[in-house]
Amino acid sequence: MTSRLRICRRLHTEQDGVAIVVAIGALGVLLILSTVAFSASSQLSDTSKVDRSARSAFQAAEAGLDVATYRINNLLPLGGGAGCVAGVEDATADGSCVAGEQLADGASWSYEVTPDLDEENYDELLPGGRCAGFPIQFDADDLDLTLRSRCITATGTAHGQTRRVQARLALFTGTSSETPGTTLFPVGGIIGLDGVTLSNAAQVSGSVASNGQVELSNAARVTGAAILGPGAPAPDVGNAATIGQGTVYRSPAEGPWVLAPVDIGNTATVNRNGNGIGWTVESGTATYSSAYRELEIKNAARLNFSGGDYNLCRLEAKNATRFTVTPGAKVRLFIDSPTRPGSGCRPGTGTFVAKNAFDLEADEKSAQFQIYIYGGDVDGNPAFEVKNSSGFHALLHAPLASVEFKNAASFWGAINAKRVEFGNASSFHWPAEGISGLTPDTDTPQNTLTLFQRSAWRECRSAPSDPENPHSGC
Numbered sequence: 469m470t471s472r473l474r475i476c477r478r479l480h481t482e483q484d485g486v487a488i489v490v491a492i493g494a495l496g497v498l499l500i501l502s503t504v505a506f507s508a509s510s511q512l513s514d515t516s517k518v519d520r521s522a523r524s525a526f527q528a529a530e531a532g533l534d535v536a537t538y539r540i541n542n543l544l545p546l547g548g549g550a551g552c553v554a555g556v557e558d559a560t561a562d563g564s565c566v567a568g569e570q571l572a573d574g575a576s577w578s579y580e581v582t583p584d585l586d587e588e589n590y591d592e593l594l595p596g597g598r599c600a601g602f603p604i605q606f607d608a609d610d611l612d613l614t615l616r617s618r619c620i621t622a623t624g625t626a627h628g629q630t631r632r633v634q635a636r637l638a639l640f641t642g643t644s645s646e647t648p649g650t651t652l653f654p655v656g657g658i659i660g661l662d663g664v665t666l667s668n669a670a671q672v673s674g675s676v677a678s679n680g681q682v683e684l685s686n687a688a689r690v691t692g693a694a695i696l697g698p699g700a701p702a703p704d705v706g707n708a709a710t711i712g713q714g715t716v717y718r719s720p721a722e723g724p725w726v727l728a729p730v731d732i733g734n735t736a737t738v739n740r741n742g743n744g745i746g747w748t749v750e751s752g753t754a755t756y757s758s759a760y761r762e763l764e765i766k767n768a769a770r771l772n773f774s775g776g777d778y779n780l781c782r783l784e785a786k787n788a789t790r791f792t793v794t795p796g797a798k799v800r801l802f803i804d805s806p807t808r809p810g811s812g813c814r815p816g817t818g819t820f821v822a823k824n825a826f827d828l829e830a831d832e833k834s835a836q837f838q839i840y841i842y843g844g845d846v847d848g849n850p851a852f853e854v855k856n857s858s859g860f861h862a863l864l865h866a867p868l869a870s871v872e873f874k875n876a877a878s879f880w881g882a883i884n885a886k887r888v889e890f891g892n893a894s895s896f897h898w899p900a901e902g903i904s905g906l907t908p909d910t911d912t913p914q915n916t917l918t919l920f921q922r923s924a925w926r927e928c929r930s931a932p933s934d935p936e937n938p939h940s941g942c
Contacts, residue, residue, distance in 0.1 A: 521629040524575045526927075528624030529633045532577035533922075536567070536620045537637060540581070540920050575626035580938045585617045594619055595933075595940045599636040600924035602720045618920065621928065621939045632928040634942040637920035638723055652728060652865060653882040657692055657898045660888035661725055661867070666690070666709070670873075670890035674898030675713070679724040680887075684709035688890075692898075697724035723923030727867035727884050730840045735779040735802050736761070736811060746778055747771045752789060760814055761804065765789045773799045773837075780804065781813035785826040793830045793837055803851070805843025818843040819851050826858040832881035833899045841866035844886070854879070863903065 568578030582593045590604040591597040597604050599619035621634045657674030658664060663681045666672065666688035675692030676682055682694045682703040693713035694703045698720050703711060718724070740746025741761060743754065752769025756762070762782040765771060769789045775797030781804050785791075793799055804811045805818035820841065822828075830837035839862055841851050851869035854860065854877045861880045864871065871885040873894040880897045890896060928942035 517627070518629065521627040522631060524573065524626035525624040525629045525631040526633070528571060528575040528577040528626060529622045529631045530624070531571075532568075532579040532622030532624060533620055533633060533635050535569070535577075536579045536581050536622065537635075537920065537922060539567075540618065540637060573626070575624060577622060577624045579620055579622040582619045582939070585619065590617075593939065595937060595942075599939070600634045600926040600942065602636060602723065602924045604636075619939060621942065630930045632930060632941070634926050634928050634939065635922045636723070636924040638923040651903075653863065653884060653903050655695060655882075658883045658885075658888050658896060659725055659727065660871075660885055661727060662887050664887075665889040665891070667889075667891045669893045670895065672890065672896045674896060676888075677725055684711065698722075699724075726921035726923060727865070728921070729867060730802070730842045730865065732779065732802055732804060732808065732811075732842055735777045735800075736804055738777070739779045740774070740776040741778055741780070746776055747773045760817070761812070762814075762817065773797070775799060778802065781806070781811070782817040783820045785822045786824045788825045790826070791828045791830075791837075798834075798836055798838070799830070800838045800840065803839070803841045803843075805841075805851075807843045811842075816846060819846050819849070819853070822854045822858045822860075823856045824858070825856065826854070828860045828862055830861045832861045832863060833903065835863050835903060837862040839864045839866075841869045841885075844868040845870050850887075850889075852885070 565581040565583075566578070568576060570576045582599075583589070585593065585599075585604050594604065599617070604617055604619075618637045619634065620637065621632065623630060623632045653659075655675055655677045657672060657676055659677045660682075661679055663683070664676045664678050665682075666676075666684045668686045668688070670688045672690045672692070674690075675695055676690055677695040677697075679697035679700050681701050682696070684690065684703065684705045686707045686709065688709040689712070690710070691712045694711050694715045696703075696715060696717050698718055700717070703715055705711060741763075742756060742758065743749050747754075748771065750770040750772055752765065753767045754763065754765045754769050754771060756764075760782075761780050763780050764784045766785075766787045766789060768787065769785075770792070771790070772792045772794060774794045777800050779802045783801075783803065803818060803820050804813050806813040806815050807818065818841075820839065828837060839852075841864070843851060845851050850872045852864065852866055852871045854872070855874040857876045859878045859880075863881045864879075864883045864885070866883075866885040868886055870887040870889070871883060872889045873879060873891070873896075874889075875892045875894070877890075877894045878897070879895070880899065882898065882903050883896070926942055931941060932938055933941040
């Protein structure tokens with residue numbers, strides 16, 4: 469036994485060196501794995517930094533587009549020559565305007581804006597005569613459709629990364645190229661930017677327009693045409709529904725339908741809200757909160773409005789109530805929204821709801837009662853909702869909101885909205901004489917104001933394909 473024990477001890481002693489070798493090998497493997505992990509982590513960190521910088525550069529380029537659009541619509545450089553929209557006028561040799569700005573996070577943007585494009589200069593300023601992928605087209609013989617265009621190419625940079633975007637701004641010049649402007653209601657009927665739905669014997673006496681789906685079902689009827697933006701799907705018409713004048717598509721040069729934003733101005737503080745100030749309660753119950761600018765009318769209430777501006781965060785009308793307007797007066801009712809900074813509106817407001825035989829009596833042909841909805845839908849419900857045999861004579865402009873009419877509700881006038889729905893034997897009627905003189909300038913609705921809108925957009929290569937043309941590579 470003693471001999472065997474000595475042999476085992478000797479063998480154990482002889483294997484001490486093997487353990488060291490194994491340990492060193494294991495450490496080597498761990499070192500290699502750690503190096504690989506560190507390298508991958510470092511590579512991922514670098515990739516993340518590049519990605520963040522690229523996103524910052526893209527956002528900076530978009531900021532350049534927004535600033536250029538804002539300056540065009542506020543400085544209104546409509547005359548001949550360069551008509552620059554830079555912070556300080558700075559025109560290149562071809563008449564383009566150049567501006568730029570450094571941002572706080574190390575990013576920066578710059579833009580170049582063409583002068584007004586026409587038959588003589590568009591193909592010289594833009595590669596292939598295109599902006600944001602669409603051709604610039606003109607029809608001098610059709611003044612009602614003459615289009616004024618400018619092209620913006622904006623560049624954003626951030627920590628060595630560069631992104632470029634391009635947009636075409638456009639406006640219709642109205643009935644004369646010498647008096648540029650655009651009507652707030654360009655269609656004799658309804659515009660629903662994202663879609664128009666008619667169901668259950670709903671009828672539209674006029675046309676419908678959209679960049680999205682127009683859907684008619686169950687004997688719904690449109691007497692006019694469906695006027696669609698480029699690329700919009702064909703109307704979905706079924707179950708004995710009809711579109712009297714067929715489908716018409718806007719040209720690529722005209723671009724998709726756009727709607728002017730609502731400008732609240734100072735109406736939140738300077739308005740005619742209140743009984744005995746702007747409206748008079750002739751009967752029934754009308755409850756108004758001046759702190760929150762909310763109005764509720766019920767129990768067969770009758771309110772007569774004198775002319776001027778009104779601003780409410782919420783309006784609810786029900787139980788056989790009625791609005792009337794003083795003869796010869798014009799009313800502009802703004803429905804404000806908590807989404808507007810500084811509005812003072814409570815969460816969940818920004819709505820106009822009318823039901824149970826509400827009636828608004830006014831002369832829609834002279835734009836006597838105008839309704840402007842600032843915000844979008846609220847908690848999944850349409851910002852403007854009418855139902856149960858209610859009737860409206862008004863003009864409605866709600867570019868961000870859904871509009872719904874149900875249960876034999878009727879509307880006489882014009883409607884602009886993000887989405888429009890008529891159902892259950894509801895009806896729309898476009899005034900035969902049409903609506904004129906109303907423009908996107910809601911501060912002075914009888915004056916003409918140009919309003920350039922982004923009608924096409926495209927991301928470009930990070931650098932111009934032609935160093936001599938900053939609008940190339942798009």
